[in-house]
Amino acid sequence: MSDIKEISPENLAAFGIIGGLLGIYLSPLFPPYTSIFGALGAICAVIWGAEAVRRVAKYGLGTGVPSIGQIAMGMGIIAAMFGLAIMKSVTKDPRAIYAGPVLALVTASIIGFVIGWFAQNVIKMKIPVMVRCMTEIAASGALIIIGYSAAVAGNYDFMGSLILKVFDNGVILAVFWVGAMAMLHPFNACLGPDEKQKRLLYLAASTGAITMAVMGIAAIMTLGPMGVVTLVIGVILWLIFYKKFWDEVYKDAASVVGTGLIPKTEA
């Protein structure tokens, strides 16, 4: 495994945090045209989250991969709601809203850290990267939730638009579930002894893009024609990364055949 050059977790975390926050902060600039940046930021967070899932699930969590994705979103959504909503009640300053996403990220990291610490020291799961990965997974979960929600609502104002445009009509369920799937599916789909990081990252980008397309459909209901743009760009991104994933599959697989019998083996 060591002979293959991999992107370091630090670089991916930086990519996820910076990309994710940038996308979220750009989303309300020129409403509704910039809402698409929310989804693009969320894709960065999906790529980071999928890599974090990969690192922790490599310790033989086989069937636990989907659970990791779900707990990520569970931690993420609590932190996202808390972070975005708390500033309104703390101060009357309208600029306080800008602190929301960062506060959500920090809250998610704390929740993730505590849960990871419990898993490691109370349940004694004995996975060395547990605490770190749980923190990363929760943080990326929060960014995914806020990013895709911003793509549907046009901004990240919790009371003003998220409740009305994302929570009331049930879109948040899709953000939660499809976002979790985007994050957990890449490792679950690539699980095996010859799993490679590059293929997984392309797949993560592709699942993130599908989620973006789904959010585009939802945004047609909330933002009108802008939703179509999100949908189309989501589909284009998906096509690009899906193709790249398949290129990797062709490169990595033992053989790709049109049809044929089972090759002879020793057994």
Next chain:
Amino acid sequence: MVLDLTMSMAVLAIMGAIATIAGCIEDLESDVGSQSNPNSQVQLAPQMGLLHRIYNKAISGEPISNGFSAVIGGLVTNVLLNAKFFPLTAIVLGAFVAALIYGIFATTAYAGRVASQTRFKQPLYMDVMRYTTPSIIGHNFIVCFCLVSISYIQYAILGYPLSIPFLALIWGISVGAIGSSVGDVHYGGEREFQNREFGCGLNTALSGRIVRKAESGLRNSLDNVWFCAKFGGPATGIALGLTVFFSSWPTTIWGYTWTAMGVGVIILAVMTVMNRLVEINVKKSYGPYKEDKNEKEAAA
């Protein structure tokens, strides 16, 4: 909408019937791609040197993957209803979009899993991909259509105070959980290990040693649906249909009263007794677990 008793019973009967279809098809859909519990054996087979031509659809666990497709179906339906589409058109289009996305995830799961088994020389068969994926999409379309229909009935006719995506997600998780626990055993226990004695149990020595040859030629995933459609699928359908029917029947007749609660408890007690009787009967008929010859040798 306020319904009289006859209409409420009619709505309940329709919901039960739709749920039965959804449950049955969901189980068959998971068998097309070997998802959930039988999947681990399909995944293990190449490691034991047994290469195969069976689809490896590891999207995620069944409750999650079905919840995923149902919530997308519900969301798209909601958007279309909002744009004043006819309900039936909206549900069909919603289920179609969801099934397509589900199919995409199925292809990445199969390709990804096989590409991660390079050292065991498991080839990626593109013909398996081509003829099995449409079957997965087709099955999932029916499941999603049924689940979103139930959600629509609950939302529009019964007046549940929840949105369609929410109800669809709950139904998706339920159908996945029931399919995974009821029907999959039939595929994982009896189809993959058809050449072993019935009820022999799966000991470690048998891990990954699945049946790879069919009545004629090599076994593919569509053969497994044909087998499971005889028992596993219908059993799952009845399980989900009865769950829907019995969980709503008391409150439909007696309303939200203590009588309804009492009837619910009685149903639960009767079911528990029936389950125990079946278990005792099965244990009597198929006896205690017999040790395999290989296992004895391995222990020695």
